[in-house]
Amino acid sequence: MQNRGLLKELIQSFCCLPGVGPKSAQRMAFHLLQRNRQGGEQLSRILAQALQEIAYCAECRTLTETKLCEVCANSQRDTGLLCVVESPADSWIIDQAIGFKGKYFILHGRLSPLDGIGPDQLGIDALEQRLQAGAISEIILATNSTVEGQATAHFIAEIAGKHNIRATRIAYGIPMGGELEFIDSSTLSHAFNGRREI
Amino acid sequence: MQNRGLLKELIQSFCCLPGVGPKSAQRMAFHLLQRNRQGGEQLSRILAQALQEIAYCAECRTLTETKLCEVCANSQRDTGLLCVVESPADSWIIDQAIGFKGKYFILHGRLSPLDGIGPDQLGIDALEQRLQAGAISEIILATNSTVEGQATAHFIAEIAGKHNIRATRIAYGIPMGGELEFIDSSTLSHAFNGRREI
Ligand SMILES: [Zn+2]
Ligand SMILES: [Zn+2]
Numbered sequence: 001m002q003n004r005g006l007l008k009e010l011i012q013s014f015c016c017l018p019g020v021g022p023k024s025a026q027r028m029a030f031h032l033l034q035r036n037r038q039g040g041e042q043l044s045r046i047l048a049q050a051l052q053e054i055a056y057c058a059e060c061r062t063l064t065e066t067k068l069c070e071v072c073a074n075s076q077r078d079t080g081l082l083c084v085v086e087s088p089a090d091s092w093i094i095d096q097a098i099g100f101k102g103k104y105f106i107l108h109g110r111l112s113p114l115d116g117i118g119p120d121q122l123g124i125d126a127l128e129q130r131l132q133a134g135a136i137s138e139i140i141l142a143t144n145s146t147v148e149g150q151a152t153a154h155f156i157a158e159i160a161g162k163h164n165i166r167a168t169r170i171a172y173g174i175p176m177g178g179e180l181e182f183i184d185s186s187t188l189s190h191a192f193n194g195r196r197e198i
Numbered sequence: 199m200q201n202r203g204l205l206k207e208l209i210q211s212f213c214c215l216p217g218v219g220p221k222s223a224q225r226m227a228f229h230l231l232q233r234n235r236q237g238g239e240q241l242s243r244i245l246a247q248a249l250q251e252i253a254y255c256a257e258c259r260t261l262t263e264t265k266l267c268e269v270c271a272n273s274q275r276d277t278g279l280l281c282v283v284e285s286p287a288d289s290w291i292i293d294q295a296i297g298f299k300g301k302y303f304i305l306h307g308r309l310s311p312l313d314g315i316g317p318d319q320l321g322i323d324a325l326e327q328r329l330q331a332g333a334i335s336e337i338i339l340a341t342n343s344t345v346e347g348q349a350t351a352h353f354i355a356e357i358a359g360k361h362n363i364r365a366t367r368i369a370y371g372i373p374m375g376g377e378l379e380f381i382d383s384s385t386l387s388h389a390f391n392g393r394r395e396i
Contacts, residue, residue, distance in 0.1 A: 005262070007261055007263075007286075009244050009248075010245060010252075013237075013245065016240070017230075018225050027217070028215045029248070030261075030286065030287060033249070033252055033261055039211070039214030042211050043211040043214060043242075044242045044243075046207050047245075049204065050204050051231070051235055054204060054205060054208075054231055064205070065203055070203075087232075088205075088228065089224060108232060
């Protein structure tokens with residue numbers, strides 16, 4: 001077998017991407033080297049810069065290269081409505097699909113004791129500080145409809161209850177076991193409008 | 199909609215990879231930023247280095263970071279047998295699947311006049327110089343079994359004929375219209391053993 005050196009290393013490096021096996025990784029490496037070196041250089045440069053500069057928003061924990069993200073820095077947003085989601089992608093899709101004008105809190109996951117993911121990993125302390133601050137009148141729990149997502153929503157609803165803040169759960173139309181990220185905007189819109197107390 | 203700045207740029211950069219749409223690109227960006235920053239840094243670094251250092255082998259035109267690739271630099275290889283393939287991946291798979299011990303020539307494509315790919319783009323000049331040098335007794339044409347791959351094989355066979363060099367075509371067992379890269383090793387082995395004059 002041929003010793004492929006650097007090319008082999010490149011192919012292995014692409015395997016760190018989700019959904020990319022050795023065959024796809026090989027196609028990616030060849031494609032960039034043979035047909036799109038400029039695109040490859042840009043990917044390398046932007047990736048290094050993103051890893052260097054992108055961190056969590058100090059307020060909502062979304063990924064951003066500024067101290068506060070665009071949403072948190074926007075004074076036109078309704079600070080009384082707080083939507084809690086599992087990932088930044090979920091907040092993007094809610095903004096795009098239904099034009100939600102409140103604010104967000106990103107958990108970066110869901111309660112999953114077996115994987116060692118508890119309240120600390122989800123930033124529940126920071127969330128509780130925001131509830132304590134007093135400006136929030138409703139917390140909308142938009143975690144996924146998986147068992148763990150539901151458990152996470154109930155856990156946060158209890159905390160909201162302690163602070164006498166109304167907690168609602170998006171509910172209508174989302175299929176059980178489905179991941180929020182893959183729901184069409186009409187279903188998501190229904191789910192938002194049909195939210196109820198938990 | 200939220201202005202995503204650098205994160206948006208990163209997602210767009212991943213879209214330059216083959217088979218990666220906006221949704222997969224988003225998952226890749228989030229995965230690296232949230233769960234595998236070390237893998238991301240390595241990918242960025244190796245990709246930059248590969249684009250800088252990897253070029254074509256001076257003899258066979260495969261991708262390599264040295265002037266001559268491992269195969270061409272290997273004096274144990276049979277210089278009398280030259281296998282012509284469309285891509286470096288094809289030469290790798292032939293080495294792995296059947297332990298071929300001759301040398302290779304990589305076309306980086308196939309004749310395709312509509313796409314502006316003619317003999318110049320495939321390095322036919324360099325190939326003819328190797329045939330002229332006189333050491334080659336057989337040229338094995340292992341281009342894909344597509345219409346263009348077949349036409350390319352016949353084109354090269356004619357050149358070999360001018361130099362009185364035996365040209366064979368791998369043939370047995372490869373389904374018509376199939377891409378060599380996706381053939382199992384047993385079929386490929388049959389095709390090699392059943393090669394015939396063209
Ligand atoms: Zn924020
Ligand atoms: Zn070579």
